Amino acid sequence: MDEYKEHLRRLAVHDEALLEPSQSEKTSRAVSALDERTQALVRIAATIAVDAAPASFQQAVALALAAGATGNEIVATLDAVTPVTGTARVVQSAPKIALALGYDVEDALEHLDP
Incomplete structure (x- = not known):
């Protein structure tokens, strides 16, 4: 078998x-x-799909970066899962991924000129 x-x-x-x-x-x-990098990106997609806790996003992103994934590839994973998970889930996940990548989106939004 x-x-x-x-x-x-x-x-x-x-x-x-x-x-x-x-x-x-x-x-x-x-x-x-699947190679390690692709597995790590799939893990991020699953983390988005189940609306995991921020700590899970931190771990998934750290594993992806360690496996050689780029920030652009990690963010592209958000785009890739949008048709499956829906825009609302992706919008909810984006700040968690941003923080895991070291970028505070919410802080950046607060400093936008009106």
Whole structure:
């Protein structure tokens, strides 16, 4: 059986060993056909989709940067998920990603000339 098929079978039957947080992270890296940078960008997309806490955005962005993703690629992920998650979710996530990249959007908006 192909490795991905076995992995899907184990997920489908809720294999506890596979679904433990530390184990699932190791397993997903081991069987993924995606490179580390792409996996990190997908993680950001998922973080946006589930409206995660700011700390989760911090971690996801840090992992993406460590994997070689650029700030432009991380921001492009917001654009890429807009058709799926909706504009409101992306607008809500943008300041969290900005802060994780070291840019305080809300502070910048406060200093705009009226």
